[in-house]
Amino acid sequence: MSARENILQKIKQALENPVPVPYDISDDTSNLYPRNLEDDAVLFAQEFTKLQGKFAYCSNEDDLCQQLITLFAEQGFTKIYCSDEKLKPFLLHAGITPYHNLADCDCSITGCEYLVARTGSMVLSAKQTDGRTASVYAPVHICIAYNHQLVFDIEDALVFLKEKYKNNLPSFISFATGPSRTADIEKTLVTGVHGPKEAYCFLVEE
Numbered sequence: 440m441s442a443r444e445n446i447l448q449k450i451k452q453a454l455e456n457p458v459p460v461p462y463d464i465s466d467d468t469s470n471l472y473p474r475n476l477e478d479d480a481v482l483f484a485q486e487f488t489k490l491q492g493k494f495a496y497c498s499n500e501d502d503l504c505q506q507l508i509t510l511f512a513e514q515g516f517t518k519i520y521c522s523d524e525k526l527k528p529f530l531l532h533a534g535i536t537p538y539h540n541l542a543d544c545d546c547s548i549t550g551c552e553y554l555v556a557r558t559g560s561m562v563l564s565a566k567q568t569d570g571r572t573a574s575v576y577a578p579v580h581i582c583i584a585y586n587h588q589l590v591f592d593i594e595d596a597l598v599f600l601k602e603k604y605k606n607n608l609p610s611f612i613s614f615a616t617g618p619s620r621t622a623d624i625e626k627t628l629v630t631g632v633h634g635p636k637e638a639y640c641f642l643v644e645e
Contacts, residue, residue, distance in 0.1 A: 479589045479591055482557065483555070484496070487560075487616070490616050490617035491618055493637065495641045499644060506641065510581075516579070518540075519538050519544065520538045520540070520546070520573065521548040522569050523548070523550055523567075523568040525550065526550060541577060545579065546577055546579035546581055547576070547577035549574050549580070549583075551582050551583075551588065552564050552588070552599075553589070554584050554588055554640070555593055555614065556589055556591050557592045559617070560615060561616070561640060562613075563614075563615055564600070564612045564613070570611065571613070574613075574615060574634075575634040576634075578635055578637070580634075581641065582615075582640045582641070583641050584641070584642055584643070585644075586643070586644055593614065600612065
């Protein structure tokens with residue numbers, strides 16, 4: 440019997456005597472990660488900062504503007520890229536004209552779809568202004584979000600995205616958790632290799 444015939448014979452025998460399923464089919468829909476009693480905003484801040492993200496809470500939009508002014512002054516950011524028409528007023532209020540060129544900006548400012556508290560992740564999609572570019576191309580990414588965008592888990596974010604976009608889901612959905620980082624080279628953690636070296640999230644109370 441040739442090697443090919445031997446293999447086919449073994450496949451035939453396996454199909455005739457299937458191995459039983461090791462586990463019964465379960466309809467259990469309980470959450471793998473039980474909801475924490477901690478406030479979602481507090482949980483998000485804890486998880487986001489654990490992975491080198493920088494979090495700031497803003498009591499309102501005026502507070503957001505003041506904190507942005509302070510950040511730009513401390514870090515020396517002058518070329519601030521922002522193409523989102525909903526966010527540009529915050530820069531103008533701070534006396535800053537949005538920079539036009541993403542390629543050589545100091546930082547980029549974007550919104551997000553949602554914030555996932557359990558993992559400390561910002562949910563971004565191609566449906567946003569600038570799609571997938573502004574949040575990964577600039578050396579520093581600043582995300583502005585509101586408390587109504589907070590969800591507990593990734594599953595919640597996906598459910599809301601399906602509801603929001605119905606049968607027209609974005610072609611790209613990403614979960615950004617802190618700055619870009621990798622330990623591929625000699626297991627040494629390096630930030631900013633495949634994306635921004637710093638990530639900020641300003642959460643605005645409504």
